[in-house]
Structure formats: structure tokens, C-alpha cells
Amino acid sequence: MKLAFQLAYKNLMGAGLRTWLNAGVLSFAFVVIIFYNGLIDGWNEQARIDGVNWAYGNGHLVHEAYDPFDPFSLQDGHGMLPEEMQGNLTPVFIQQATLYPQGRMLSVQLKGIDVNQTVVKLPTHLLDSSSAEFPVIIGKGMAASAKLNVGDQVLLRWRDRNGTFDAANVTISGIFETNVPFVDGGQLWMPIDKLWEMTGLTGHATYFIANDAYVPEESAGWKFESKEYLLRELTKIINMKKVSGSIIYLLLLSIGLLAIFDTQVLSIFRRQKEIGTYIALGMTRWQVVGLFTAEGSMYSFFATVLGCIYGIPLLAYMANKGFGMPLSADQSGLILAERIFPVYGAALIIGTIIVVVVSATIVSFLPARKIARMNPVEALKGKLQ
Amino acid sequence: MSHENIISIEHVSKRFPVGDGEFTALSDITIYFRRGEFAGVVGPSGSGKTTLLNIIGSLDTPTEGTAVVMGRNISNLSHKESARLRNMHLGFIFQVYNLLPVYTVFENVEFALILQHKSAAERKKAVMEALEWVGMAGMARKKPSKISGGEGQRVAIARAMVKRPDLVLADEPTANLDAKNAHAIIQTMKNLNRELHTTFLFSTHDEKVMSYLDRMVHLEDGKVAKDEFIKTKTTKP
Numbered sequence: 001m002k003l004a005f006q007l008a009y010k011n012l013m014g015a016g017l018r019t020w021l022n023a024g025v026l027s028f029a030f031v032v033i034i035f036y037n038g039l040i041d042g043w044n045e046q047a048r049i050d051g052v053n054w055a056y057g058n059g060h061l062v063h064e065a066y067d068p069f070d071p072f073s074l075q076d077g078h079g080m081l082p083e084e085m086q087g088n089l090t091p092v093f094i095q096q097a098t099l100y101p102q103g104r105m106l107s108v109q110l111k112g113i114d115v116n117q118t119v120v121k122l123p124t125h126l127l128d129s130s131s132a133e134f135p136v137i138i139g140k141g142m143a144a145s146a147k148l149n150v151g152d153q154v155l156l157r158w159r160d161r162n163g164t165f166d167a168a169n170v171t172i173s174g175i176f177e178t179n180v181p182f183v184d185g186g187q188l189w190m191p192i193d194k195l196w197e198m199t200g201l202t203g204h205a206t207y208f209i210a211n212d213a214y215v216p217e218e219s220a221g222w223k224f225e226s227k228e229y230l231l232r233e234l235t236k237i238i239n240m241k242k243v244s245g246s247i248i249y250l251l252l253l254s255i256g257l258l259a260i261f262d263t264q265v266l267s268i269f270r271r272q273k274e275i276g277t278y279i280a281l282g283m284t285r286w287q288v289v290g291l292f293t294a295e296g297s298m299y300s301f302f303a304t305v306l307g308c309i310y311g312i313p314l315l316a317y318m319a320n321k322g323f324g325m326p327l328s329a330d331q332s333g334l335i336l337a338e339r340i341f342p343v344y345g346a347a348l349i350i351g352t353i354i355v356v357v358v359s360a361t362i363v364s365f366l367p368a369r370k371i372a373r374m375n376p377v378e379a380l381k382g383k384l385q
Numbered sequence: 386m387s388h389e390n391i392i393s394i395e396h397v398s399k400r401f402p403v404g405d406g407e408f409t410a411l412s413d414i415t416i417y418f419r420r421g422e423f424a425g426v427v428g429p430s431g432s433g434k435t436t437l438l439n440i441i442g443s444l445d446t447p448t449e450g451t452a453v454v455m456g457r458n459i460s461n462l463s464h465k466e467s468a469r470l471r472n473m474h475l476g477f478i479f480q481v482y483n484l485l486p487v488y489t490v491f492e493n494v495e496f497a498l499i500l501q502h503k504s505a506a507e508r509k510k511a512v513m514e515a516l517e518w519v520g521m522a523g524m525a526r527k528k529p530s531k532i533s534g535g536e537g538q539r540v541a542i543a544r545a546m547v548k549r550p551d552l553v554l555a556d557e558p559t560a561n562l563d564a565k566n567a568h569a570i571i572q573t574m575k576n577l578n579r580e581l582h583t584t585f586l587f588s589t590h591d592e593k594v595m596s597y598l599d600r601m602v603h604l605e606d607g608k609v610a611k612d613e614f615i616k617t618k619t620t621k622p
Binding site for chain 1: 488
């Protein structure tokens with residue numbers, strides 16, 4: 001095998017430009033596969049981190065009647081959890097409300113949260129330090145859509161526990177920037193005790209955010225959803241993106257492999273006399289098959305080297321500068337940063353190398369098998385069709 | 386049949402399918418060659434010379450009869466065994482040299498020794514010695530495309546001789562050479578035959594080559610027409 005690779009190396013280096021054209025095409029596929037997967041992995045990692053940091057914490061203890069995908073469940077999807085069970089949990093209480101910025105009407109979710117919490121990155125300290133009677137913080141996206149700035153007062157209408165409408169001016173105490181759309185779009189965050197007071201539902205929560213020390217325990221009327229569970233929709237989207245991405249790189253890889261296959265078929269046809277000479281000099285047919293297979297497989301090694309030469313600086317640049325995403329977070333509904341920073345893990349790089357090397361070896365072996373059936377006399381004459 | 390025979394061909398026939406019928410290239414040939422002979426199989430095109438050499442070189446097998454080379458029956462050898470026979474005991478010289486184009490002169494000659502798993506030092510010594518024999522040591526680093534036809538055939542001789550084979554099979558080695566080069570090439574092989582006692586078997590219809598041969602086996606229509614010992618340096622088996 002060592003001999004086959006030594007000879008294959010010499011043959012390929014001797015073939016000059018043809019070798020580097022094949023290696024170039026394959027290396028392009030190589031770099032694109034790593035870049036695309038790195039981008040998806042980068043998005044996945046960023047989205048998971050942002051999701052956990054801004055919304056999920058270590059998981060949610062959710063009221064059984066609450067369904068985040070069903071706004072009607074807000075009316076009854078809340079309750080009280082015994083105080084002794086609230087250790088390592090931060091309550092969030094959600095109510096529907098209507099905001100009237102500049103004469104317009106916006107349906108919003110009013111979310112009460114403990115101002116002293118540290119489990120998520122929401123700047124709730126701004127609520128604590130505000131002197132306003134009804135302080136709220138909103139995300140940058142919400143501020144833009146409602147045309148609100150810090151210090152603005154805006155009319156809010158909500159219903160209390162008896163269904164009676166009430167209204168007051170709330171003050172924008174802070175605007176935060178996040179990539180997590182369901183913390184930003186249509187959300188108003190305020191002190192939970194103020195919301196209790198406004199609704200008359202003191203002690204109620206829709207869900208609790210768990211910190212890292214929280215150990216799930218059975219509690220009637222409440223269910224624990226781990227952060228992996230909460231991230232399931234995102235995971236599905238990421239996986240779907242990976243599948244659609246794999247079609248692209250399958251096409252690219254096919255082009256590279258087709259070039260190798262084509263070169264191999266032509267090589268075996270054009271180099272019949274050479275094959276006959278190898279056999280006359282004492283190589284077995286299968287050694288010659290091995291030599292031609294090694295040549296094809298070596299394209300993938302050259303592609304790796306070539307890919308490293310231009311790919312490492314290119315991919316490192318992208319990893320450092322990030323890749324601007326055309327959609328803003330509130331438009332897509334996904335946890336999507338303005339810039340995604342690709343992540344290239346060892347598993348991705350080694351996995352891609354293995355896929356490319358193995359597939360290049362297979363497409364090289366397929367035409368090379370013909371050599372095993374060659375008549376060396378005909379090969380020496382170059383008369384095989 | 387003597388044990389000193391390096392080649393024993395007994396009642397060998399070779400037929401090739403042609404369309405619906407068959408073409409008989411060799412017909413019931415019996416012939417022996419002894420070690421150290423400088424012999425040739427001569428005859429017009431289509432007389433079966435190359436077919437006979439291919440069988441002796443274990444590149445082909447007879448349809449009938451037995452061909453024994455270096456004590457091995459060619460028909461009974463596996464692919465691996467015949468490859469080993471060619472690698473260890475036989476040298477080939479072709480009409481069109483068949484040098485490997487991407488290798489240098491040195492690497493072309495070295496190739497057979499790589500297959501024998503010789504060390505780099507052993508290979509270098511043997512290759513340079515073989516190139517000295519044929520007067521090509523100064524061109525070791527050149528590619529085949531940069532040398533002339535005569536030089537190419539010298540390299541081919543060095544490649545055949547570098548492993549010190551027992552038998553060299555040369556198929557029309559001077560067909561592509563001018564008279565001066567042809568004489569020089571044959572003289573080189575003749576010298577190697579004398580110095581190293583290597584058996585040379587030619588397939589040729591070149592008068593220049595014939596003038597150097599100690600023995601000529603004339604083939605006509607696949608049959609031995611005449612077995613002629615020109616000089617008495619070897620004895621008829």
C-alpha cells in the first residue's frame with residue numbers, strides 16, 4: 001500500500017495541471033461543506049446560548065394550562081406554586097394587554113418578572129431603579145415597531161382578575177437589545193409585584209425560570225420543561241437546515257468526484273501501455289488497481305492540502321468577522337443574530353475529510369477494477385477498447 | 386528435456402478468436418533455450434514471434450502444450466506467481482521502450498527494484514551501475530521526453546538488466562532506431578550477455594540484430610521452419 005501511494009504521488013505530481021484542477025474542484029467542495037456546516041453550527045450555538053441566556057435558563061416550570069403557542073391559554077394558564085417549592089425559580093406572570101403608542105393600538109403580552117432576578121439577561125435592574133409608577137422595559141425591535149424611546153409614556157390597557165378593564169400610562173425605563181424574538185417582539189416587561197397589583201392576582205405565575213441549581217420535583221398543576229425541550233423547535237429547524245445544506249454539498253461533492261471518476265476512466269484508457277508495462281515489470285493486476293485507486297484517493301489528500309492553503313485564512317476570517325444575516329430577528333421569528341459567527345469543530349473538519357477521502361477512493365476504485373480483467377498483452381499494445 | 390534449459394516449449398499452440406473463427410498464431414511448437422544463449426526468434430510479421438515471447442514472459446498462456454520457464458509451467462501460474470516470475474527473473478525490452486513518462490531515467494530503472502523491496506542504498510547502487518552499463522549515467526535525472534529514441538532504448542535495457550534477471554525478452558528492440566543506434570544497442574546487450582551471462586531472447590526481423598545472434602529460430606506461419614546455430618558458443622540442447 002505504501003508503494004502504491006509512493007508511485008501514485010509521483011504519477012500525480014508528474015501529471016501537473018490536471019492533478020491540480022481535480023484537486024481544486026474537490027477542495028472547493030471541501031471548503032464550502034465546512035463553511036456551510038460551520039455557519040449552521042455557529043447559528044445553532046449562538047441561538048442556544050442566546051435562548052438559554054435570555055429566556056430558558058435551566059428550563060421552565062410551566063403551569064399545565066399554559067400553552068405558549070395558544071394565546072387563549074393565557075387567561076387560565078397561571079396559578080400559585082407553594083413558596084417552599086420556589087427555591088431556585090424566578091416567576092414570570094403573563095397577561096394580555098393593549099398598548100396605544102401615538103394613537104395606534106398594539107396587542108402585547110405584559111410580562112411580570114422579579115426585578116432582582118439574575119437567571120436571564122433581561123436588564124430588570126432598570127425596573128428596580130426606575131421611579132416611575134408603572135415602569136416597563138422593552139426590546140429594541142418592539143421599540144422600533146412602536147416608535148418608543150426611553151422615558152416615553154404610553155397608554156396601556158389590561159383586564160384585572162374580574163375581567164374589568166383598567167388603564168394607565170406606563171413609562172419606558174429601558175430598551176434592551178437581544179437576538180431572541182419572543183423576549184422582544186410584542187413584549188412589555190415590568191416588575192411582577194406591580195403586575196400582581198394591577199391584576200389582583202398576587203402570587204400568580206405563568207411559568208418559572210429555573211436556575212442551574214434547580215432540581216425538578218413533582219408539583220401538581222405544574223410541569224417541568226428542560227432547556228433541551230424548550231430548544232426543540234430550534235433543533236428541528238437547525239436539522240432541517242442541515243439536510244437542505246447537505247443537498248448543496250452533495251452536489252458540489254458530486255462535481256468533484258465526477259471529475260476524479262472521469263480522469264480515472266480516461267487515465268485507464270490512455271495509460272494502457274503503462275499498465276501493461278507495470279504488469280511486465282512484475283506488478284500484479286491488483287497492485288496496479290491499488291496504484292490507480294491510490295492516485296484517485298490522493299486527489300482528496302491534495303484537495304485537503306489545497307483547501308487548507310486558501311480555506312484556513314478564508315474560514316478564519318469568516319469566523320472572526322461573522323456573516324451578516326439578511327433577516328432581522330423579529331422578522332424571522334427565529335433566534336437569529338445580525339451576524340452569525342461560524343464554528344468549525346474538529347468533528348466537522350475530520351468528518352468532512354473522511355467523507356471526501358472515502359468517496360474519492362470509492363469513485364477511483366470503480367473504474368480501476370477494470371484493470372484486474374485486462375489482458376496485459378493487449379494493454380501493452382494499447383489496443384483495449 | 387535438460388534441467389539446464391531455461392525455456393522449454395513443448396507442443397505449444399496458441400489460437401486467438403477472430404470473428405466467428407480462430408487465428409492460429411503458434412502451431413505445435415517444440416523448442417528449448419539454454420542459459421546464456423543470445424538467441425532470436427525471427428520471421429516475417431504475423432509469424433508468431435511476439436506471441437511466443439509473450440508466452441515465455443508469462444504475459445500470455447498457450448492454448449495447448451506446455452511452456453516451462455525457469456522451471457515453472459506458465460499455464461499453471463497464478464497472477465501473483467507469474468508477476469513474481471517476471472519481477473524476479475525476467476526482463477523485458479519493448480519496441481517502443483515503454484518508459485514511464487512521469488518518472489526520470491533513474492526512477493524508471495529503479496522501479497523494478499522498488500517492487501523487489503530493495504533498500505534505497507541498494508537501489509541507488511544498482512541503478513547507477515545499470516546506467517553505467519548502457520552509458521546513460523549522465524542522464525539519470527532526465528525525463529524520457531527529454532532523451533532520444535536510442536537513449537530511451539538504452540534506459541529500457543538498463544531497466545531490464547538492473548535486477549540481474551536470468552532471462553531478457555526483447556521484442557523488436559531496434560525497430561524504431563536508426564542503424565547506428567541499433568548496432569550500439571545490440572552491442573550493449575551482447576556485452577551484457579558475455580559479462581553477466583544473462584540469456585537474451587529476441588523477437589526480430591531486423592538483419593542488423595540477426596547479425597549478432599548466436600542462434601536463430603525461424604518461424605513461419607506459427608511453426609518452426611528452421612533452428613539455426615550461427616556460432617558454436619552454445620550447444621544445441
